[in-house]
Amino acid sequence: MLVVLSGLPGVGKTTLARELARSLGAPHVRVDAFEAALGLRDGDGDPTGYRLAHVLARDALRSGRHAVLDAVNPVRAARDGWRALAAEVGVPLLEVDVTCSDPAVHERRVRERTADLPGHVVPTWESVTARPAWQRDADEPPAVVVDTATTTVARAVADLRARVDAHPEQVVVPASLLAPGHRFGSWAARGEPEVVLETERLLLRRWREADLEPFAAMNADPQVMEHFASGPLDREASDGLARYADACFEVHGYGLAAVERKDDGAFLGFCGLGRHRRRPDAVEVGWRLARSAWGHGYATEAGRAWLTAAPGSGLERVACFVATSNGRSLAVARRLGLEVVEEDVWAGQPVTVLATQP
Numbered sequence: 001m002l003v004v005l006s007g008l009p010g011v012g013k014t015t016l017a018r019e020l021a022r023s024l025g026a027p028h029v030r031v032d033a034f035e036a037a038l039g040l041r042d043g044d045g046d047p048t049g050y051r052l053a054h055v056l057a058r059d060a061l062r063s064g065r066h067a068v069l070d071a072v073n074p075v076r077a078a079r080d081g082w083r084a085l086a087a088e089v090g091v092p093l094l095e096v097d098v099t100c101s102d103p104a105v106h107e108r109r110v111r112e113r114t115a116d117l118p119g120h121v122v123p124t125w126e127s128v129t130a131r132p133a134w135q136r137d138a139d140e141p142p143a144v145v146v147d148t149a150t151t152t153v154a155r156a157v158a159d160l161r162a163r164v165d166a167h168p169e170q171v172v173v174p175a176s177l178l179a180p181g182h183r184f185g186s187w188a189a190r191g192e193p194e195v196v197l198e199t200e201r202l203l204l205r206r207w208r209e210a211d212l213e214p215f216a217a218m219n220a221d222p223q224v225m226e227h228f229a230s231g232p233l234d235r236e237a238s239d240g241l242a243r244y245a246d247a248c249f250e251v252h253g254y255g256l257a258a259v260e261r262k263d264d265g266a267f268l269g270f271c272g273l274g275r276h277r278r279r280p281d282a283v284e285v286g287w288r289l290a291r292s293a294w295g296h297g298y299a300t301e302a303g304r305a306w307l308t309a310a311p312g313s314g315l316e317r318v319a320c321f322v323a324t325s326n327g328r329s330l331a332v333a334r335r336l337g338l339e340v341v342e343e344d345v346w347a348g349q350p351v352t353v354l355a356t357q358p
């Protein structure tokens, strides 16, 4: 995801961007830094700093990472430039307008600011107030607004982080496939089978519109979502995740299949292969079932089918990233013969990485 933080100098963008980037393990792409190195000043109208920031952000996004962009973005062309970049690379965009609603706090921050970059000329309060008011045009997409006068850095970063985590994007799936217009069932027009794999009790199949409702119900269940940083998902995020799960098949030939019980046709959740947001180089096996479907061995049965099929699809090694606190999921991975290869910490949460043996 490309996260773009915009706003006047001194509102607190850079502190926020730096902390968010640290939390996401993403580069902090700061236009100021390029302008300082080039001897330019924000407001000169020279777009070279923005151009260099585009190059860096594009590289990060193409390599499968998030990028956190930090710039004043005072004109429509600058903001449209980030939108075009996100569309070009095929990643979602989170636009964040950083403001400071208390002029006294804003003034103090600007006056007390010292240069933290060689060559950086810190703007004066007079130059900040002389700028035209920072505002979006009425026809621009809405942004998340962070008012640094009324929140803390930690709270704002946690909120933005949750928005990034809740987004089902994976850089390897083009944004067009993730759009609300994504048509479930497009496989049928191409003559591809709906059922991808079949086990004794389950069908692992492509998604249907009718899955969205039970899927949203399970994603809204706090027990199902206990080990995810996002917490329970709202309907929009749940539908987006279903689109992602289905779109993976279009892009990779494998994906996160809907799990259907053969006996009664009930939708139980998903199980399949995808690319992990933090490790787009690795193919991940994942599972998520409705609470009522736990304790029957369904996840293990579905996961085994995928791991059996994977080598035939040219996948040498499949990984699994599990919150270390998620005992049930770790048990599934172990039952499938995956072995722990790494212990890591993401966003302050311990994560166990397991993988099939090469």
Ligand SMILES: CC(C)(COP(=O)(O)OP(=O)(O)OC[C@H]1O[C@@H](n2cnc3c(N)ncnc32)[C@H](O)[C@@H]1OP(=O)(O)O)[C@@H](O)C(=O)NCCC(=O)NCCS
Residues within 6 Å of the ligand: 223, 224, 225, 227, 287, 288, 289, 290, 293, 294, 295, 296, 297, 298, 299, 300, 301, 321, 322, 323, 326, 328, 329, 332, 335
């Ligand atoms: C992770 C998750 C899929 C595990 O589900 P699960 O039902 O515990 O796992 P399995 O399908 O392998 O079922 C194993 C259980 O079924 C029991 N079982 C019953 N009949 C069985 C059968 N025929 N075959 C195998 N196991 C059977 C096993 O004894 C075991 O029970 P236990 O948990 O009491 O030991 C489920 O907890 C979940 O969806 N969690 C929320 C989402 C999530 O965390 N996803 C993982 C993110 S990394």
